[in-house]
Amino acid sequence: MTTESVFTGLKVLDASTFIAAPAAATMLSDFGADVIKIEPPGQGDPQRLLSFVPPSPQAHANYGWHLANRNKRGMVINLKSPATTEVLQRLVEWADVVITNFPHGTREKLHLGYEEVSGWNPKVVYADLTGFGDAGADARLPGFDLTAFWSRSGLLASTRDAGAAPTVPVWGSGDYTTATAIYGAIVTGLYHRERTGRGISVGTSLLATGVWATGTLVAGALAGGTPFELHDRTAPVNALTNPYRTADGRWFMLAMGIAHWPALARAIGHPELIEDPRFADAENFTKHAAALTELLDTEFRSRPFSEWKDALDRERVTYGLIQTPEEAAQDPQLRANDIVVPLEGVSELDYTINSPVNVRGIPKVPAKRAPDLGEHNDEILAELGYSPAETARLRAQGAIPDTTEEKAA
Numbered sequence: 001m002t003t004e005s006v007f008t009g010l011k012v013l014d015a016s017t018f019i020a021a022p023a024a025a026t027m028l029s030d031f032g033a034d035v036i037k038i039e040p041p042g043q044g045d046p047q048r049l050l051s052f053v054p055p056s057p058q059a060h061a062n063y064g065w066h067l068a069n070r071n072k073r074g075m076v077i078n079l080k081s082p083a084t085t086e087v088l089q090r091l092v093e094w095a096d097v098v099i100t101n102f103p104h105g106t107r108e109k110l111h112l113g114y115e116e117v118s119g120w121n122p123k124v125v126y127a128d129l130t131g132f133g134d135a136g137a138d139a140r141l142p143g144f145d146l147t148a149f150w151s152r153s154g155l156l157a158s159t160r161d162a163g164a165a166p167t168v169p170v171w172g173s174g175d176y177t178t179a180t181a182i183y184g185a186i187v188t189g190l191y192h193r194e195r196t197g198r199g200i201s202v203g204t205s206l207l208a209t210g211v212w213a214t215g216t217l218v219a220g221a222l223a224g225g226t227p228f229e230l231h232d233r234t235a236p237v238n239a240l241t242n243p244y245r246t247a248d249g250r251w252f253m254l255a256m257g258i259a260h261w262p263a264l265a266r267a268i269g270h271p272e273l274i275e276d277p278r279f280a281d282a283e284n285f286t287k288h289a290a291a292l293t294e295l296l297d298t299e300f301r302s303r304p305f306s307e308w309k310d311a312l313d314r315e316r317v318t319y320g321l322i323q324t325p326e327e328a329a330q331d332p333q334l335r336a337n338d339i340v341v342p343l344e345g346v347s348e349l350d351y352t353i354n355s356p357v358n359v360r361g362i363p364k365v366p367a368k369r370a371p372d373l374g375e376h377n378d379e380i381l382a383e384l385g386y387s388p389a390e391t392a393r394l395r396a397q398g399a400i401p402d403t404t405e406e407k408a409a
Contacts, residue, residue, distance in 0.1 A: 003365045005032030010190075013095040014038070014072065015112055017045045019172050020145070020206065021101040021129045022068045023179035024186065027355040028097070029071035030364045036091065036380060037072045037371065041401045044076065044373045045069075055171060057325075061349035064172075066370045070343065070352060074371025075380050076401055079110040083397035088112075090384040092120045097186055101129040104140050114201045121199065125189035128203040129182055143206045145174030153210030158217055162230040178209040180356065235290035240264065243322065244296055250305035251322040254296075258285055260317065267315040268299045345369035374401060 010033040014025040022037065022045070029035045039045045050056060051064035077084050088111055092098060098121075100112050107113050107128075114126050131143010132152070143149075146169070150156040156166050185202040192200050211218050220227065228237055236242045240256040256264060258281075265273040273279060273295075278288040285292070300308060305321070312319055323331065334340040343352040346369045354364070377400055381391050394400050 003032065003363055005030075005365055006359055006362055008032035010034065010097065011095045012036070012097045012099065013091050014099050016099050016101040016129065018047050018050075018101070018144075019064075019068050019175035020178040021099050021127075021182060022047065023176055023355075024127070024129075024182035025072065025099050026068055026070055027179065027183040027357060028186065030355050030367070031359070031362075032365050033097075035072040036075055036095075036376070037069060038075050038077050038079075038091070039373065041076055041078050048373070055168075059348075061346060062370075063349055063352070066343060066346060066349060067352050069370035070367050071365060072371055073376040073380060074374060075377050076374035078398055078400065079112070081398045083394060083399040085111050087381070087384070087394065087399055089120050091380075092117050092124065094384065095121065095124060097125045097127060097190070099127045099129075099182070099186070103142060104130070104134070118199055118201070123193060123197070124199040125186060125193060126199065126201045127182055127186045127189065128201070129178065130203070130205045132207045133205045134203075145172065145178070145206055148206035149174030149178060149210035149213075152207050153214050154218055154221075155210050155214040158214065158230070160230060162232040164230075174206060174210060174213075177213060178204065178206055181209045181212075183355075183357070234293055236293060237286060237289060239285070239289045239292040239296060242293060242296075244300040246300050246305040246308055247302060248304040248306075252305065252308070253320045253322055255318045255320065258282055261285075263315040264312075264317050267311045267317050268296070269311075270299075341367050343367045343369065 007028055008031075010028065012025055012028050012033045012035040014022055014035050014037040016022050016025070017039075025033075025035050025037070037045075043049065047068055048062065048065050051059065051062045056064065077087055079088065098112075098117055100107055102110060102112055108116070111117075114128070117126055118124060130139065131148040132138040132141055150169050156169060159169070160166055181204045185204055189200045189202040192198070217227070231237075233242060238258075240254055240258065240261065243251050243253050245251050254264075258279075261279060262271075262274045265271055278284055279292065309321075328334070329340070338354055338358075339356075340351050341354045343349055344366055352367055354367070358364075378391060381394070381400075386394070391400075395402055
């Protein structure tokens, strides 16, 4: 039985690779869109291999591939073959949305530039992702989340403690953040088409999304603001927004304003500190932040987290346990809110991660495995109007691989 959702009937051509742009197509597929993903012959999208490349967690399942490409139909076509252009044109004419992340210059050579695509289908919403934007000296540079989203934006320089070298952030985190931005751009484009009847070109860049994520600091720099030094856990700007360790080695993050200091003082069993002149106002809190941090360190190290959880919850102190990804995967809150959902069709993988957008009262479709390489070639070509003889011709011309080659891959 097919689940009806927001985008049931919407047709999407996913001509993109790696994570950010394909994951945006996956978000559309979660709401019922029919997504055809095209890949090059050989190994296909490099994302097929990234689950097995360090520092990705080692597992038998190709979890990264299914996360970024579930619910799609898969097709292998050789965009470098002249014979492929007619297939691509039919796919574009079929589609409501076309998504690509090929660099400027390359996309035009592959007949995926906006002018050619919109000429084939004037109503198409054309969504593209670049590393560094459409203009400027670096517009044609390849960009990845580590380089464009994290490094160039100022985010990576800011997410470290004083004296520490920059570290390697969570692999793909910038990509999945950017996927949400591309999804938003596509939905905006669809609304434009709904109002005007015309297609449009929309998109974003890893750099733009990274700067948006660093927005408070970059906006402050634009205002000529004086930045604080990098965070020093032992002498922070605000001891009430700082990580602390408990007697059983668990770390948690306090996240409080000064107005909530009395609640914390009661929670740690020192209500007399509420009247301490060192913590009477914002200026004194900043001046004595190192002393307060030392005091809190001593207190929190004296008892296990379970006891502190009770004490902090009783006083309604805002904090968060710092969980590992393995702990997060087992957090019951994720299943209670369908953040983790069952994945159909993969024997070695029972669950995957849901996309973060929900429309209350309208279900998403059940998550199904990502396609095998070229799995739906014949099915899609038949839907596009190709007879078996014409499909054989395309194979002979090198537009699509031989069926035996697809199975071998």
